Amino acid sequence: xxxxxxxxxxxxxxxxxxxxxxxxxxxxxxxxxxxxxxxxxxxxxxxxxxxxxxxxxxxxxxxxxxxxxxxxxxxxxxxxxxxxxxxxxxxxxxxxxxxxx
Numbered sequence: 324x325x326x327x328x329x330x331x332x333x334x335x336x337x338x339x340x341x342x343x344x345x346x347x348x349x350x351x352x353x354x355x356x357x358x359x360x361x362x363x364x365x366x367x368x369x370x371x372x373x374x375x376x377x378x379x380x381x382x383x384x385x386x387x388x389x390x391x392x393x394x395x396x397x398x399x400x401x402x403x404x405x406x407x408x409x410x411x412x413x414x415x416x417x418x419x420x421x422x423x424x
Contacts, residue, residue, distance in 0.1 A: 333388070339381045346370050346377075368410075375403045 350370045353363065383396040 335384050336381050339377045339384075343374055343377045346373055364414075368407075372407065376400075379403075 347370075350367060353366060358366070379396045379400045382399065383393045385391075386393040386395060
């Protein structure tokens with residue numbers, strides 16, 4: 324049963340890595356000039372969030388497979404949420420400041 328879980332986690336990890344690589348390729352295709360910079364920034368942030376979430380899932384699976392502490396992934400997610408919230412507030416302030424100009 325444990326070896327079956329390792330095979331499944333290895334397969335999941337490989338799929339996550341492939342999806343992350345595909346996100347990277349997609350981000351490279353969407354370039355400035357073809358899309359408004361504000362929309363492009365939003366797209367890049369979404370791609371970064373997807374990559375971070377993928378990394379957290381991969382980390383959880385890998386930690387469980389080697390009987391480590393999978394909650395390291397939760398702490399990573401929490402830290403990334405804080406960074407994202409701070410960045411979103413900065414951008415929102417910038418947007419609000421730009422409305423009257």
